Amino acid sequence: MDGKAVQRSIPVALGDRSYHVHIGRGVRELLPRVVADIGAKRVVVVTARPPELVPDPGVPALVIPARDGERDKTLATVGELCSRFAQYGLSRSDAVISCGGGTTTDTVGLAAALYHRGVPVVHLPTSLLAQVDASVGGKTAVNLPEGKNLVGTYWQPRAVLCDTEYLDTLPAREWRNGYGEIARCHFIGAGDLHGLPLADQIAASVARKAEIVAADERDTGLRHLLNYGHTLGHALERATDYAIAHGEGVAIGTVFAGRLAGALGRVPEARVAEHFEVVREYGLPTALPAGVSTPDLIRLMRLDKKATAGLTFVLDGPGGAELVAGVPAEVVADTLAGMPQAG
Numbered sequence: 001m002d003g004k005a006v007q008r009s010i011p012v013a014l015g016d017r018s019y020h021v022h023i024g025r026g027v028r029e030l031l032p033r034v035v036a037d038i039g040a041k042r043v044v045v046v047t048a049r050p051p052e053l054v055p056d057p058g059v060p061a062l063v064i065p066a067r068d069g070e071r072d073k074t075l076a077t078v079g080e081l082c083s084r085f086a087q088y089g090l091s092r093s094d095a096v097i098s099c100g101g102g103t104t105t106d107t108v109g110l111a112a113a114l115y116h117r118g119v120p121v122v123h124l125p126t127s128l129l130a131q132v133d134a135s136v137g138g139k140t141a142v143n144l145p146e147g148k149n150l151v152g153t154y155w156q157p158r159a160v161l162c163d164t165e166y167l168d169t170l171p172a173r174e175w176r177n178g179y180g181e182i183a184r185c186h187f188i189g190a191g192d193l194h195g196l197p198l199a200d201q202i203a204a205s206v207a208r209k210a211e212i213v214a215a216d217e218r219d220t221g222l223r224h225l226l227n228y229g230h231t232l233g234h235a236l237e238r239a240t241d242y243a244i245a246h247g248e249g250v251a252i253g254t255v256f257a258g259r260l261a262g263a264l265g266r267v268p269e270a271r272v273a274e275h276f277e278v279v280r281e282y283g284l285p286t287a288l289p290a291g292v293s294t295p296d297l298i299r300l301m302r303l304d305k306k307a308t309a310g311l312t313f314v315l316d317g318p319g320g321a322e323l324v325a326g327v328p329a330e331v332v333a334d335t336l337a338g339m340p341q342a343g
């Protein structure tokens, strides 16, 4: 590890399930210490990156190659992983290590949660999205043919090692994916992160998420804030058959959330404009893509998990962001119609 590299350590305070998220260049080298602290005698490493990018855990290891992507984020993959754990003789006092993007940490996290009713898991997220959001907070899930993330549970990792060296080779689309989540942090209490060094942006996003998760691990209230910009974002992903990436959808959804809060009289015009400016500053898309229709987007937004009482959004307001249910469809339609259009 580069001795001069600054590393940050963010606690996630959850009583006896508390852990740290370590951020910085080379933090993956903390893995053998983390494994030793767990007391594991052997580990299974599931990695979507080349195995040499996972440090020696310091105990015997079975390495299972994996693929990032929604296609393998299934119950079948979870079953296969658990079979491999059993064939290797992994016990409840051992550990599982995941290395990859959010789809890998989600799937491996669920396998770890289910195998022997729960074995320790350590995440080495390799995408910006996974470092700032997916790997932190204990949500694990896989997809069903009927929809994304429909089967999962909460299973907190023992540690998360966000090694920013993993990001050196990240493609442009993956940067946008992560920056969409960082941009939305501006409106949920993380402050202005634009222009900070990357590791500080990650640390501030993780620190805000850690506070929220510590207060509402099971997503019964405050944790909804993390879905700022996501209601339209998810609808855009689905309406474009995922041509719009998650973070791009969240970026456009954040601009929309500002406009909707303005239309409902919850925030002044200057705050509406701030939503646009923040998203633009991060170089993210601010306009609706061509070819998506307002009725389709409204239909998809009604399917949102938060929408238990009509169209529901996380919106800014005089007391900060909060969940707002029962937003009139006409106001949503007018606000969509007023959005900038791409192309």
Ligand code: GLY
Pocket: 133, 134, 136, 137, 139, 219, 223, 226, 227
């Ligand atoms: N990604 C949203 C959450 O962890 O609650």
